[in-house]
Amino acid sequence: MPAIEKEIQDLEGYVLPHEGGKHLATIVLLPFRKDTWREEARPALSCFEKVIDAIRPFERVLLVIHPSFPVSLVTRFQKENVTILRLPYDDSWARDNTPIFLRKEEKLVGVDFGFNSWGGDYDGLYPDYQDDNLLGRRILLELRIPRHPRKDFILEGGNILSDGEGTILTSGECQLSKGRNPSLSQEEIENVLKKELNAKKVLFLPYGIFEDETDGHVDNIASFLDPGVVALATTEDKDDPQYERSREDLLYLQKETDALGRPLWIVSLPLPKPQYLTKEESLGLEKNQGVVERAEGRRLAASYCNFYQGKDFLLLPQFGVEEDKIAKQILEDYYQGRKKIIPIESREILLGGGNIHCITKEIPFSPLYPIEPEETK
Numbered sequence: 001m002p003a004i005e006k007e008i009q010d011l012e013g014y015v016l017p018h019e020g021g022k023h024l025a026t027i028v029l030l031p032f033r034k035d036t037w038r039e040e041a042r043p044a045l046s047c048f049e050k051v052i053d054a055i056r057p058f059e060r061v062l063l064v065i066h067p068s069f070p071v072s073l074v075t076r077f078q079k080e081n082v083t084i085l086r087l088p089y090d091d092s093w094a095r096d097n098t099p100i101f102l103r104k105e106e107k108l109v110g111v112d113f114g115f116n117s118w119g120g121d122y123d124g125l126y127p128d129y130q131d132d133n134l135l136g137r138r139i140l141l142e143l144r145i146p147r148h149p150r151k152d153f154i155l156e157g158g159n160i161l162s163d164g165e166g167t168i169l170t171s172g173e174c175q176l177s178k179g180r181n182p183s184l185s186q187e188e189i190e191n192v193l194k195k196e197l198n199a200k201k202v203l204f205l206p207y208g209i210f211e212d213e214t215d216g217h218v219d220n221i222a223s224f225l226d227p228g229v230v231a232l233a234t235t236e237d238k239d240d241p242q243y244e245r246s247r248e249d250l251l252y253l254q255k256e257t258d259a260l261g262r263p264l265w266i267v268s269l270p271l272p273k274p275q276y277l278t279k280e281e282s283l284g285l286e287k288n289q290g291v292v293e294r295a296e297g298r299r300l301a302a303s304y305c306n307f308y309q310g311k312d313f314l315l316l317p318q319f320g321v322e323e324d325k326i327a328k329q330i331l332e333d334y335y336q337g338r339k340k341i342i343p344i345e346s347r348e349i350l351l352g353g354g355n356i357h358c359i360t361k362e363i364p365f366s367p368l369y370p371i372e373p374e375e376t377k
Contacts, residue, residue, distance in 0.1 A: 005137075006146040008109050014102035016197045018164030018224055020339070022311045022365040024108075025060040025083070027139070028052055029092035029359070030073075032066050035126070035291045036091055036352045038284030047348040048092070049077070051308075051315060051356060054342050056081040058313050060371050062363070064089065064139070083371055087138050088131040090117075093354060094361040095219070096156035097132040099140055099147070102198065103364045111148045111196055112136040113155040118214050119179025120154075125213060125353070127290040145369055153192055154180045158217040158358055160193070163227040166200035166259030168193055171208045173216035180215075200259035206252055207245035209233065209271075212301035213292060219357045220303045221249060225334060228262045233303045235271045242271060267334060273321040275300040281351055294351070306355035307331075310362070314339045317346040317355045 030048060031037045037044040052061050061082045065074055066089060074084060089097060096118070099110030115133045117124035133151070140147045161169040174180070175189055184192070190202045208216020223231045230253060234246045253264050277298040285294055304327040308315045314331060318324045324343065331341050349355050363371075 005141055006144075008146045008148050011102065011109065011111075011148060011196065011198055014104040014107075014109055014198055015164065015166075016100065016102050016160075016162040016168070016199070017364045018162055018227060019362055020224070020226065020309045020311065021164065023059050024363040024365045024369065025062045025371045026055050026308075026310070027062045027064065027094045027098050027361040027363065029064045029089055029094045029097075030066065030069065030077070031092040031352065032068065033091050033126075034286040035288045036285075037348075038281055038351060043348045044352060047344075047346060048359065050344055051346075051359065052077070052079075052082065054313070054315055054344060055310070055360075058310055062371060064094070064135075085139070085142055087135065087142070089135045090126065090129050090132040093158075093358050095158045095354075095358045096214075097135050098157070098361045099136040099145075100155075100157050100160070100197070101145070101363050102148075103366060106366050106368050108364065108366050108369055109146045109148050110136060110140045111150060112140070113153055113196075114151040115156065116154050116179070118156065119177065122179035122182075123177075123215070124179065125292045126288075143369060143371070148196070150196055153196070155193075156214070156217065157361060158214060158219045158354070160197070161218055161222065161224050162197070162199070163224045163258060165227045166198075167227075168197055168199040168202045169218055169222060169224065169230070170202060170204055171216045171218040171221065172204035173207050174214060174218070175204070177215045203253075203256055206248045209301040209303050210240075210242045210245060211299045213353050217358075220301055220306050220355070221246070223305045223307065223357075225267060228258055228260075229265045229267060229334075231267045231269050231305055233271050233305045234268045240274070246271075267330065269304045269327050269330060270323050272302050272304065272319045272323045272327075275302040275319055275347070275350065277351065300350050301353070302350055303355070306357045308356045308360045309339060312339055314341050315356050316341055316343050317350070318343045319347060319350070320345065
């Protein structure tokens with residue numbers, strides 16, 4: 001029997017949980033674009049597989065595979081604690097093109113915002129994003145989770161962080177850019193976020209990471225380690241363009257409080273040594289009209305804040321530099337064994353424009369929604 005779509009308009013009582021709690025599952029989309037992922041996405045596929053294999057001992061992975069993938073590749077990912085869906089999408093950034101899940105006691109709802117490839121006609125990264133924009137609705141239908149449509153408002157999941165207690169952290173650089181909701185003022189955008197995510201307070205960081213092609217997503221510059229605790233990407237190199245950006249963000253956070261009136265505890269995570277696209281990596285990409293060009297020498301938006309966490313684990317990007325160990329130690333010192341810090345070499349994801357947090361999306365835990373669809377496509 002085909003699933004029947006259910007929509008919810010009233011979101012009263014629903015909240016966006018903190019990512020670091022218990023999940024029903026993690027959504028991942030396999031990469032395939034030859035103009036985003038070099039060498040026909042083969043190196044990226046191996047990196048994505050490492051992420052999937054690191055998550056599935058802790059929780060189920062809902063793996064969405066594009067219909068163009070051959071059966072042999074689907075078979076490769078038929079693993080324990082992995083559920084596969086065959087659905088169309090345009091690129092594999094699950095953080096941004098899948099629903100934002102809210103919870104009310106044991107009920108879930110997926111808020112389905114508009115997606116325009118990080119800027120639409122103004123500065124979008126690729127013009128063919130129709131399947132990305134439809135993906136949220138398709139996933140919710142498969143999982144029988146009610147949908148709250150808000151397609152008139154552009155919002156990527158990578159530009160919101162929640163402490164689970166009413167505080168939303170976003171990047172003003174991104175959310176106020178002309179490629180998102182140009183007809184709305186900051187106050188109007190804040191009101192939409194409060195209404196649709198049931199937030200009590202929205203904090204607008206001034207800047208994201210330098211040369212971040214998402215216009216400075218918040219999840220690359222900061223993250224909530226716990227309610228009231230913000231990790232912030234920083235550098236001590238005053239000659240780095242990121243220095244002043246991180247400094248402005250730090251000054252902003254030091255003056256702010258969360259929704260409960262608490263001063264924010266800020267944990268500094270050092271940025272890795274600057275990373276650049278090599279000639280070999282650039283030559284491995286197809287060039288397509290209308291798609292952002294990734295040329296040799298381009299600075300990559302590398303950051304340890306782009307980690308992904310669940311109740312008992314944290315997947316930490318690694319770049320093959322000395323700062324890798326420093327970032328891991330800082331997080332281990334903070335969590336004191338509450339979460340297992342799992343380092344993953346993630347340069348292949350970075351080459352595509354993001355990192356581990358960008359390719360994952362958590363579904364908060366609820367016993368009411370079995371993650372196995374009625375029919376696996």
